[in-house]
Amino acid sequence: MSFSVNSTGSDNTQLGRRHLLVLALVFLVSAILTCLLYSRTLHIGFLLDDFVHLDYASKACAGDTSGLMRAFTGNWTGQADGLTSFRPGISLSMVADHFWYHLNPIGYHATNLLTFSICSVFCGALAYQLVDSDSFKQRASTAVTAAILFAVYPLHAESVSWIIGRVDLFCTVFYLASLSLYFRFRKSGQYLFFVLSLIAFLLSLISKEMAVTLPVVIAIAEVLLPNSLGWIKQSVNRRAAYFAAFAALLVAFAVLRTVLLGTLVGGYGAGNLRDFIHSRHRFFNVATLSKILFGVNEEELLAPGFGKIAFSSWIGIFALTIVRLVQPLNRIRTFAFVAAWIVVSVLPTFQIWQISPNLVGSRLFFLGSAGLCILMALILVPTFKHLAATENHKILAFLQSSRFHLLGCAFLLTLAITWSVALQHNLYPWIDAGRQMQVLHSRLVDLAKGGQVNSVILLNLPQDFEGAGMVGNEEILHRMLKPPVTDADYSRKFSIYKDPSEASTGVMDVGLLKRTYENKK
Template structure:
C-alpha cells in the first residue's frame, strides 16, 4: 500500500500550499488510519501492565494535595497559575496544567489509581500519534513513500521506547508526556498552517499557539518548540532546492549561496515569529511569577546536581543509553539483546552508507542524496537535550529516563532516517530492489526489539506498585487489633524496585495510611526514619532510634525486604533496647587467598547487637598474589554481613572502603546504616575484594561503641511543638528545647553548632552522618560554652526564609580543633509564622540553661 502514496516532484518547494502536498489522497487515508492503529497497539503491547498500577513516590504528595483541593480548597489549583507549582519548598517550577489534569482524574475517579494510569497511557499514545502526523506533514518535496516510512517507524519506536516506562507508569511523570502531547500537537497544527490549504492557515496557526501555550504550562521542555520550528524551516528551504550558481566562478556561487541563506533565515523567522513571541512572553511572565528565569531544584539537591554536571553527562554511559536503553537489573550485560541493539544500529549506518553510494549524484552541488529528516533529527536532539543540563542523568537502572522523553523522538527519527533515507534509490536506480526490502526488515526488527525491551523495562514499575500495596497492607495488619496509643516502627522504606520509584520519604508513605487511601488514619501510628525530602535512605540516626526502642508504646519494629517484597519483624528488638554494652570486643585473626569471584573471607558465627555499635574496625594486610605488584588504586574492600532478620548474605547488606596494599585499618561506619541496624543481631561477617587474586591476612575485627566520640543531641521530652512521625520538628519560634551532651568526649572545651542552608542536609555533601569536621556548607554556626544542657534554645534570627533545615553539634578543644564526630542531626521546618513574629520583634534569643 505504500506504493499508493503519491510521489512528490523535485519542484515541490517550501511554500507549496496545494492540498496534495500535505493532505493524503483518499486512497491513502486508510493507510494512515492503519498506521495510527499500529502505533496504539505498540503502546498497549509495551505498557498495558501499568494500567492497574498504584501510586508511587511523588504521586502521594499530589493525592494529598487533591484531597485538600476537593475539600474546600479549590483556590489551590488556581494559585498554581500565578505562583510556584504547588508552592513546594526546594523546587521552582511553573506547571499549572499538570495539576489540572490530575484534578480532572480525581474528579472522575477519586483516589482510584486506575483512572490516573489510563490517562497516563492516553498521553503517551497521543504523543506517539501526533509525532507521526507531524512528521507526515513535513518536507513537501520529500519522496512520499520515504516520508511515510520514516514517520511510521519514528512514531512506532517512540510508542514503545524502552526509556519511557518511567513516564508512562509513574503518574506524576506525566509532566513530560502531557507537555510532549501538546508540543507535538502544536507542531502538527503549525505544519498544517504552513503546507495545508490557505483558507485554513490562520486557524491552524492560532490552534498551534493555543497548544503551545498548554505545553508551556505543563513543563519547561516546551521552550524547545520555537527553535525546532526555526531549524525545520531552514532545512526544508535547503531540501527544496539548492542555490543556483550564477556563473562558474566559485566566488559568485558563494555569494549566491549566502544570499539564499539570508533569505531562508528571514523566511524562517517570519514563519515562526508568533511562536517566538509567545515564548518570550512566557519567559517574562514565568520570571515575574517565580522570581527567577531558570528555576529548578534548590538546596543541597540543586548543588549536588551542579557539582555532578560532568559526571552525569559524560561518565557512566548516560548518553549511550539513548541508543542502548537497558536496565542493568532487568537485562544483564551479557544478555544477547544488547548485542542485537548494537548490530541493528550498525546495520542502519551501513544501509545509509550503501544508499549514499548507490545514489551518488553527477552534479557538484552535493555528492549524494540525504533525507532532510537526518539533519533535522541531529539538530533537534541537541535542542531537546539543552534544557536538561541541570538534571540529565540516565542511570544504569534507567532512573532519569523521563528527562529525555522528548529527546527520544529525535533519536528514533535519526535511526528511521538512516534506514529509509530520502527514498530516491528506486527513482534513480530502478534496478535496485533489495535495499528497500532490507530497510523494511530492519525497521521491523527495531520495532519488535524496542517493544520487547520496553515491556521488560516496565516490569519493575509493575513490581513497585505491588510492593507499595504490600507495604501498606503489612503496616495495617501490624496495627490491627492493637490499642490506638500503640505504634510500630518501620526502619526502612523501599526507595525503588530495580529502578522504579517507590517511596523516598516518610511524608509520601504517610499518605498511604490515611483517607482517601485507607478508611482510618493510621499515619500517626507509624514511626519512620527517612530523609525529609531526598537523600540516602540507608542512613539512620542512632540517638533517635535508641530512644524509640525504649518507648513502652512501641508495639513492634519492622524492616522491608526488597527481595521478598514484604515486611519482616526485627528480631529481638526488646532485648536490644535493654542491653547496651559499652565495651569493645574483637574477633580472632585469619587469612585467605581470594583467587576468583566466588571466594570470600567469612567469619565464624557471632552474636553482636546491631544497635550497640557505631563502627567496625577491620585491620588487615592485603597484597596481590604476585609480590612484585601493587593493588590498583581503584581496588575496593567489601564488608558484608548477615543477621537475625536476614540470615543470608546479600549485596543490600554491604559496605565498601578503598583497598590499599599493605597493612591498614579500615573503619566501617555501620551504626548509621539501616541495613546493619535492622538485623537486630549480627551473626556473621564476610570480607571480599574487587581485585582477584588477592591475599588477605586479617589481624583483627573490632566492634566499636563510640559514645565517647559522638555527642548526644535530641529534643527535650515533652516538647510542645509538633514533631511528626519521622522526627521532624515544625516550629514557629526559636529551636528548642534541646538536650545535648558532649561531656564524654575527652578534651572537649565547648560545643560548636551548625544549621544547614534551607532545603539542604549535611549528609548530602559527604554521604555520611559521621563527619569529623565542621561543614563549609553551614548557613549558621555558633558556640555553646557549656558541654551539656537539658533545655537549650537556639536562636534562628539569622535565617531568612521558611523551609527545612538541619541542626547538629560537634565537640571542640581549646585550640578550636574538632574532636570525634558530629552528633546525629535533627531536622526541623521553620514556618512562615516564625518570620511574622520575627518581623514583629518577638523572635527568640539564644538561651542555654
C-alpha cells in the same frame, strides 16, 4: 477549463482522504501497541509523588480549590522534592482524573496510556510531513514506522508507568502537535493552523518547561526545511515574524514564571549560563548515550545474547546511516533538522542530565526520543523511488536496489524487536514496585486500625525498587496514610528512622532509634 478545475478538486479530495487514512492507520497501530505493551501498568497503583497530587485534586473536587490555585500562583510541588517548577496543566489533569475516577488508579494510568498513544500518532504525523518524496507509499510507511518505534522505545517505561510521569507525556504531545500544526501551516498557508500551533505550544509550556526549546526548533526548521518540503515561499522578514510569535509567547511565559517562582531557570537548583557551560560534559557521558541506544535496566537480568544482537544491529544501522548520506541535499537537510532537534530538546536538562544504570532519569529523554524515532524511520525505511541517477554508477545502483532495501528493513525489524524486549524488561520493576506498595499500604493500615500499637518506627523504606519510585521519604509515607487515600489519619503513628551515618558505616545508632521512637510516641 471546467474539467481542469474539477480534476484539481478531485485530486485534493483524494489527497485529503489519503492523509486521513494514514492518520487513522497510525492511530490504530499506536493504540494496539500501547495496549499490548503497557496494559499491565494499569494495575501498578500510586507511587511516590503521586500521593502529593492526590491531596489537592481531592480537595478541588470537593470544592476547596486553594491547593489547586497554588499550582497557578507558585511552585508546583511546594519545594517538597527540591524541584522548582510551574506546571499547572498537570495539576488540572490530576483534578480531572480525580473527578472521573476518584481514587481508582486504573483511570489515572489509562489517561497516561491514551496520552502516550496520541504522542505516537503525532510522531508518525511528523514523520509523514518530513518525507520529501511524492510517493504515498514512502510517506505512509515512514509514518507508521516512526509511530511503531516510538511505541516500543524502551526508555518510555518511567514516564508511562508512573502516573505523575505524565508531565513528559503531556509536554511532548502538545509539543509535537504544535510542531506538526506549524508544518501544516507552512504547507497550506492557513493561519488557523498557526494559531492552533501557538495554543499547543502554550499547553506544552504549562505541562513541563522542556517545551522552551520549540522556538529554536521552529527557527532551525525555517532555515533547513522550506525548500526540502515544498513550503509556501515567504520572505525572510515574514518567516522571522513567525518565529518571533513563538519567542514572544515564550518570553511572556518566562516573565510570568519568574515573577511567581522568583527564578528564571528553576529545576533542581538555581542554575545560570555559567552552570550550563560547566555542565556541557554531561551530554557526552558514554553510559547515558548507550542507554539512549539500548535502554536496558542493568538491575534486571537479561539474556546475555540480547546485548550481542542489539549491538550488532546498531553497528549495521550506523553503517547504513553513513551510506544513506548519499542523498540529494534536500533530504540531507531533513536529516540535519531532526538531528538538531534531538540535541536541542535535551539542553534544558543540563542541571541533571544523566540516565542511571537502573534508568532513573530516562524521562529526561522522552521528548528527544520522538526525534530519534523519526530519524530512524527516515533512515531505515526503503526508498520506493530513485533519488539519484544510477546510470553508469554501480554504487548508486546497489544503494537503490531491492537487496539493499531488504537490508534496511532487516535492521529496522531487529531494532523494533530488541527495543520491545528491552521495554518489557524495563517494565518489570515498575510492576513489582506497584505490588510492593499495595502490600505495604495494606499492612500499615491494618496495623494502625488494629489498635495494638501507638507508635511504629519503619526501617529501610525504599526510595525505589530497581529504579521504580516507591516511598522515598516521610512526607510521602504520611500522605499515603491519611485522607483522601485512607478513611482516617493514620500517619501520626508512623515515622521513618533516619540515621545520617547509616549510609556510610552501615551501623545503626541505637540511641538515635530510641529518641526517634520516644519523640513519635
